[in-house]
Amino acid sequence: MTYAERPVIGISSCLLGQKVRYDGTAKRDHWIVERLGKYVDYRPVCPEVAIGLGTPRPPIRLVGTPESTRVIGVEDPSVDVTEALEDFALNTAAQLRDISGYVLMSKSPSCGMERVKLYNARGQAEKKGVGAYARVLMQALPNLPFEEEGRLNDAVLRENFINRVFAYRRWQTLRGNGLTAKALLDFHARHKYMVMAHSQAAYQRLGRLLSHLKGVDLAAVADAYEAEFMAALKRRVGRKRHVNALQHIQGYLKQRIDSDDKQELSDSIEAYRREEVPLVVPMKLLRHYFRRHPDNYIDQQWYLDPYPESLGLRNAI
Numbered sequence: 623m624t625y626a627e628r629p630v631i632g633i634s635s636c637l638l639g640q641k642v643r644y645d646g647t648a649k650r651d652h653w654i655v656e657r658l659g660k661y662v663d664y665r666p667v668c669p670e671v672a673i674g675l676g677t678p679r680p681p682i683r684l685v686g687t688p689e690s691t692r693v694i695g696v697e698d699p700s701v702d703v704t705e706a707l708e709d710f711a712l713n714t715a716a717q718l719r720d721i722s723g724y725v726l727m728s729k730s731p732s733c734g735m736e737r738v739k740l741y742n743a744r745g746q747a748e749k750k751g752v753g754a755y756a757r758v759l760m761q762a763l764p765n766l767p768f769e770e771e772g773r774l775n776d777a778v779l780r781e782n783f784i785n786r787v788f789a790y791r792r793w794q795t796l797r798g799n800g801l802t803a804k805a806l807l808d809f810h811a812r813h814k815y816m817v818m819a820h821s822q823a824a825y826q827r828l829g830r831l832l833s834h835l836k837g838v839d840l841a842a843v844a845d846a847y848e849a850e851f852m853a854a855l856k857r858r859v860g861r862k863r864h865v866n867a868l869q870h871i872q873g874y875l876k877q878r879i880d881s882d883d884k885q886e887l888s889d890s891i892e893a894y895r896r897e898e899v900p901l902v903v904p905m906k907l908l909r910h911y912f913r914r915h916p917d918n919y920i921d922q923q924w925y926l927d928p929y930p931e932s933l934g935l936r937n938a939i
């Protein structure tokens with residue numbers, strides 16, 4: 623397996639250390655810059671600077687209801703940048719068709735993905751808002767993986783996001799190379815255990831989408847497949863589901879390893895189920911046995927090797 627194609631990730635500029643916040647500061651995120659930055663390229667965007675607000679600038683905030691939100695100046699309520707941020711988001715979405723994920727800055731009235739302070743007419747705030755730029759961008763790019771920097775501190779959410787980014791990159795490569803029935807079927811086969819760990823029902827629905835590919839509009843099938851595939855990967859995978867996938871894969875070794883090795887592998891999967899070891903432990907053991915006893919089908923499964931191992935994401939889940 624190769625990660626030759628580095629995903630490009632859109633990102634709120636302040637997270638890379640650019641001093642573009644309203645008060646002239648940055649919010650550099652060490653993990654994003656130092657660790658993830660080794661394996662991806664970033665496309666930084668600061669919507670507030672892009673619409674001409676300048677740095678430093680008077681602060682803005684969300685005002686209204688979740689259904690009808692405006693972005694208004696805190697000190698001067700006659701300042702309303704709602705349309706400017708929304709228009710910029712639409713233009714940016716059209717220019718970012720090649721990116722494979724997006725990391726947003728939390729709590730921002732422009733970039734916040736959820737739970738942003740939203741002020742009502744009496745000036746009271748509830749965490750019910752979505753940043754104006756983020757909201758339009760997410761609507762325009764519904765299959766793109768989005769995540770906030772704060773949520774990336776959660777090991778499960780972090781692994782889920784990075785898995786989606788690399789899977790989406792592979793999907794974009796497939797589409798970029800020109801759609802064929804064979805390429806779609808191959809993609810589906812190679813993601814079998816990954817998708818099944820997230821949702822068996824989704825894997826079956828995806829299979830049905832690909833069951834009749836002769837004489838059909840492949841682009842339409844691919845659009846439907848992409849939406850279903852990315853929605854499936856968004857679902858959280860609990861230990862039980864990983865155990866299920868690991869045991870299925872273990873079945874391919876049945877005739878190839880002796881009873882001691884089988885027991886060691888089963889013990890490792892059970893230890894993972896009991897939360898005594900992280901996912902990387904049974905994964906490493908499986909890969910070790912498949913190196914000694916190669917299996918063409920399992921070797922092709924992205925589930926065993928979905929993103930650069932040195933990110934260490936499976937050490938923490």
Ligand code: SF4
Pocket residue numbers: 634635636637642643644667668669670671727730732733
């Ligand atoms: S949160 Fe968004 S708008 Fe605010 S400084 Fe960062 S990139 Fe700019």
